[in-house]
Amino acid sequence: MDSILVTGGGPLSGTIPIAGAKNACLTLMPATLLSDEPLTLTNAPRLSDIRTMSTLLESLGAEVSALSDGLVLAMSSHALNGNRADYEIVRKMRASILVLGPLLARLGEAVVSLPGGCAIGARPVDLHLKAFEAMGATLELRDGYVHAKAPEGGLRGGEVEFPFVSVGATENALMAATLAHGTTILRNAAQEPEIIDLAKCLTAMGAKIEGAGTDTITIHGVPKLHGATHRVVTDRIELGTYMLAPLVAGGEVTCLGGSRDLLEAFCAKIEEAGAEVTETPEGLTVKRANGPMKAVNVETEPFPGFPTDLQAQMMALLCTAQGESTLEETIFENRFMHAPELTRMGAQIDVQGGQAKVTGVARLKGAPVMATDLRASVSLILAGLAAEGTTRVSRVYHLDRGYEHVVTKLRGVGAQIERVREDG
Numbered sequence: 001m002d003s004i005l006v007t008g009g010g011p012l013s014g015t016i017p018i019a020g021a022k023n024a025c026l027t028l029m030p031a032t033l034l035s036d037e038p039l040t041l042t043n044a045p046r047l048s049d050i051r052t053m054s055t056l057l058e059s060l061g062a063e064v065s066a067l068s069d070g071l072v073l074a075m076s077s078h079a080l081n082g083n084r085a086d087y088e089i090v091r092k093m094r095a096s097i098l099v100l101g102p103l104l105a106r107l108g109e110a111v112v113s114l115p116g117g118c119a120i121g122a123r124p125v126d127l128h129l130k131a132f133e134a135m136g137a138t139l140e141l142r143d144g145y146v147h148a149k150a151p152e153g154g155l156r157g158g159e160v161e162f163p164f165v166s167v168g169a170t171e172n173a174l175m176a177a178t179l180a181h182g183t184t185i186l187r188n189a190a191q192e193p194e195i196i197d198l199a200k201c202l203t204a205m206g207a208k209i210e211g212a213g214t215d216t217i218t219i220h221g222v223p224k225l226h227g228a229t230h231r232v233v234t235d236r237i238e239l240g241t242y243m244l245a246p247l248v249a250g251g252e253v254t255c256l257g258g259s260r261d262l263l264e265a266f267c268a269k270i271e272e273a274g275a276e277v278t279e280t281p282e283g284l285t286v287k288r289a290n291g292p293m294k295a296v297n298v299e300t301e302p303f304p305g306f307p308t309d310l311q312a313q314m315m316a317l318l319c320t321a322q323g324e325s326t327l328e329e330t331i332f333e334n335r336f337m338h339a340p341e342l343t344r345m346g347a348q349i350d351v352q353g354g355q356a357k358v359t360g361v362a363r364l365k366g367a368p369v370m371a372t373d374l375r376a377s378v379s380l381i382l383a384g385l386a387a388e389g390t391t392r393v394s395r396v397y398h399l400d401r402g403y404e405h406v407v408t409k410l411r412g413v414g415a416q417i418e419r420v421r422e423d424g
């Protein structure tokens with residue numbers, strides 16, 4: 001198993017290219033199941049989660065070819081040979097549940113393992129299932145699997161009012177509704193850029209969708225979708241992560257490919273904390289406005305609010321910001337596992353339920369720390385960028401789920417970082 005060694009050092013300077021979004025790609029890939037014609041995705045990120053989704057799609061009979069060093073995914077589902085997503089693959093990644101809607105819509109029947117909880121929370125899929133029920137499907141839970149069946153003749157349009165916002169349930173329902181008979185209305189739908197990206201791709205495949213990016217999405221079902229080529233939207237979470245690097249370590253970094261509309265709430269919050277963000281046609285340039293960073297209060301919310309997927313990284317910044325910050329996590333019930341690890345580096349953090357109080361210290365100290373989930377891993381790397389001495393982050397397989405070439409990207413702006421064998 002590999003570790004990352006990061007040694008705190010001087011200011012960072014240069015550019016970091018931002019990849020296509022993991023969370024968009026993971027919902028765009030299952031969209032291939034909706035059509036017997038090819039779907040090609042460009043600007044795909046090179047991540048282990050993408051390989052897991054490829055394996056899952058292949059297990060259903062889809063063909064997935066990674067071309068141009070993985071940047072292009074050429075997929076075809078003309079010869080599906082299964083409608084069962086096995087626990088062995090689904091348990092590796094919760095986004096696997098996103099094959100359920102497309103399979104149900106295209107084949108009329110699907111058996112998909114329940115993904116189970118994960119480190120950051122219980123993460124049930126009840127809202128996904130309620131949406132399919134509203135489209136006439138019958139659902140049964142047996143042996144840890146969802147057995148889903150569309151009514152005779154296929155799914156029917158339905159009205160779904162989500163009791164709270166779910167990105168995955170919105171995506172699953174949106175995909176299923178494209179092939180349903182009649183019109184489906186999704187109320188209190190997620191508005192994330194990844195939803196807009198999915199709707200763009202489905203529209204390019206012939207779907208009829210209105211309102212993606214608002215809280216009400218209307219889908220007029222069509223009998224068939226066709227092939228398309230779609231460019232995956234920029235990864236706003238990778239973007240936000242690297243925007244924090246020069247704020248933690250000093251210097252100035254330009255994230256290539258980023259735009260402010262993907263991250264307005266985050267940009268406003270780091271500006272409040274003392275960042276200067278400049279938007280240019282090539283991306284976003286970030287540096288400290290003048291002097292040290294200051295404490296701020298952060299509350300995670302569905303888009304357009306501050307993203308939960310940037311909470312851990314923001315905490316890394318606030319560990320050395322002047323004053324006392326509060327971070328409130330409202331999306332996941334257990335998403336502060338990075339706090340005890342940051343504390344090992346000298347941070348002062350007090351977690352009470354869904355709230356963390358961070359009292360800024362002058363400097364963190366390098367220490368051996370353990371990554372507990374994807375965003376926690378990268379928060380420890382960020383913290384290590386400015387810590388005195390060397391930080392060893394172990395269990396970096398979490399990182400490989402969501403950050404491609406992290407060592408190369410950070411070295412490119414002058415960070416002292418390397419990947420080593422855990423025992424080496």
Ligand SMILES: CC(=O)N[C@H]1[C@@H](OP(=O)(O)OP(=O)(O)OC[C@H]2O[C@@H](n3ccc(=O)[nH]c3=O)[C@H](O)[C@@H]2O)O[C@H](CO)[C@@H](O)[C@@H]1O
Binds near residue numbers: 022095125165168
């Ligand atoms: C692959 C992907 O895109 N992952 C993202 C997606 O996850 P994901 O789609 O799983 O997150 P959701 O938006 O569905 O989850 C929001 C909240 O709703 C709860 N819930 C969700 C569905 C359901 O049926 N029942 C239920 O109770 C969850 O436990 C959580 O507390 O959105 C999250 C919230 O922005 C991000 O952190 C994840 O990175």
Ligand SMILES: C=C(OP(=O)(O)O)C(=O)O
Binds near residue numbers: 094309375
């Ligand atoms: C929580 C995340 O991913 P997933 O939903 O795939 O677990 C994430 O990307 O931060």
